[in-house]
Amino acid sequence: MAKIKSLEELKQLREQFKSKVDLREKGDKMEKMIQIRVAMATCGIAAGARDVMNALVDEVSAQKLDNVVISQTGCMGYCYAEPTVEVTIPGKEPVVFGEVDKEKVKEIIEKYVKNGELLDGIIPVTHKTVDE
């Protein structure tokens, strides 16, 4: 391990390591976070949910959106529209997007997550997810 030679270097290191714990820090203020959930049951995974999940994580970290938490959930019941992604902005009803791919991920982040603008591909919500 290389020695840290200055406070500057220590600060850089802290920035580099932040990602190790920021997910945990987000947990402390979950109600203020925008939550994105990807349905990762068999149907979702078969339809490419894992790629969608990774694309979301990449996008969110590339843009340093530190008010967003991504997690996975079970089947949301929209198997016909997989992969599905549910976005909950604090104080608003959850919105579910169907047939999400990498392009759509960008659009969801850009429009809905960052600016609260609605876009195509929203599935009417018929029920609440299991852990609510």
Next chain:
Amino acid sequence: MSKYKMHVLVCGGTGCLSSNSSQIVDNIKKYLKENGMENDVQVLKTGCFGFCEKGPIVKILPDNTFYVQVKPEDAEIIVKEHLVKGRKVERLLYKEPLTNKSIEDSKHMDFYKKQMRVALRNCGFIDPDNIDEYIARDGYQALGKALTEMTPETVIEEVKKSGLRGRGGGGFPTGLKWEFAHKNKADQKYVVCNADEGDPGAFMDRSILEGDPHSVVEAMAICGYAIGANKGLVYIRAEYPLAIQRLRNAIKSAREYGLLGKDILGTGFDFDIEIKYGAGAFVCGEETALIHSMEGGRGEPTTKPPFPAESGFWGKPTNVNNVETFANIPVILLKGADWFSSIGTEKSKGTKVFALAGKINNVGLIEVPMGTTLREVIFDIGGGIKNGKKFKAVQTGGPSGGCLTEKDLDTPIDFDNLLAKGSMMGSGGMIVMDEDDCMPSVAKFYLEFTEDESCGKCTPCRVGTKRLSEILTKITEGKGTMEDLQTLKTLSQTIKDTALCGLGQTAPNPVLSTIETFWDEYVAHVKEHRCPAGQCTALLQYKILEEKCIGCTACSRVCPVGAISGKVKSTHVIDQDKCIKCGACYDKCKFSAIVRQ
């Protein structure tokens, strides 16, 4: 860039490890791998969550799920249901004892709601064996700030301004202590961390060292800079193997990063830390005894002055602070003295960690702002008294402290208030007693402890604690006299006035405080040979109620010593001289004809 979407924090504190939490970690990893998720979920072992009573604890983030009493075989369902499908495992969730409602988010647990974590900020949050996680949480930034932006004097000024007082028991202002050591000029000075923690039932310091060892390492270096010392020593009892291991590992990785050693952060400041092992004697926590023990001498206290700040380890100026005191230092420098002093009461700033034990629902480790009331600690955080029994008293300050009762419950906890109530803060042990606890027996328990732990150097303590515990034994056996009660008081006062060190000076406190508050209970033992709490077996009496006994003979047949006589279908009687108070007849009688008094 880590791609982890979820973190699974498994408690790696001493309590949970002893119920096999390591196996939980291994199993979760195994099932994650089977499900191809080992790169999606990070599993790590943290320090104590404070909720040891319900351990092992597994916390899942970011959704704040708090699983209790998890067994290694539960790993499968946690992975398959929660981590794969996002469904919480209902049966493992913590349930609020009163409502029996499952708590989905640990922030909503009564146990955590009134807590404020400063000294324990990283316990149960980071992997204590990974310095990178400590750095991610602003670790060593305070040291960097002190070394580059502050002079030793401004560091001391900041600590003074924060109002931080020693958490080892005495409550001496930390900044002032540093200033003494700073002003004493010498070619060599030392920083000592007191991790002896001998108070029965206390495990605050152990948990900090196990859960966040770097906070202490960093603070010791800051102290070294402030007082002009380049050598630190941690005195820790050898009975704390896990804390020792985590501390060693922390020192090693700090050295590898150049955060200990020569020329720290290129500032020219040198500092290193050595660990010294104690044999676990209570008196070795007293600072002069501790220093003698570190020098290889007998762990016996010597008179002060000279204080360690003038003449300590090898006769050099030495600053001794407690583990928890140190753990507060980095936050004070980073967030500022004003922030710290905004927490707490007028003369006691910041928070205090307590180890809750005894007849309380949530046994565990808590941290609250100074000024929180005993009622909040015992009933809100602690969840009240076990089995719906009645609260009787709480002992604070361990063997040096006293008992507080119902009338003191709304007292805001701080150094001065507890002293004014005849107890003390001590290091933070808090033992809760219910209606079944007999107060002379409680005093006896503590006196037996101090009698054992007295180093024997001075007569008032060596002989005095022995006499006190003998008299208490007599009383609990119903052989005490009213004169004995008077002797307890005068002898206690004499010991307090004449003992050499804090151990002897405070040893009589549990006697004095229980006599004062529970005088009637002492008198009942002496005059009526009766133990109102029903705890002193020697004083129990089993009696058969004439009007209820139908003469079934069941009791006389179970009595092992033939103490019960009586004809079939007529009232039986117990011969009190023969009875050995085993309780067998009491359990046997189907007609509630036998009473215990």
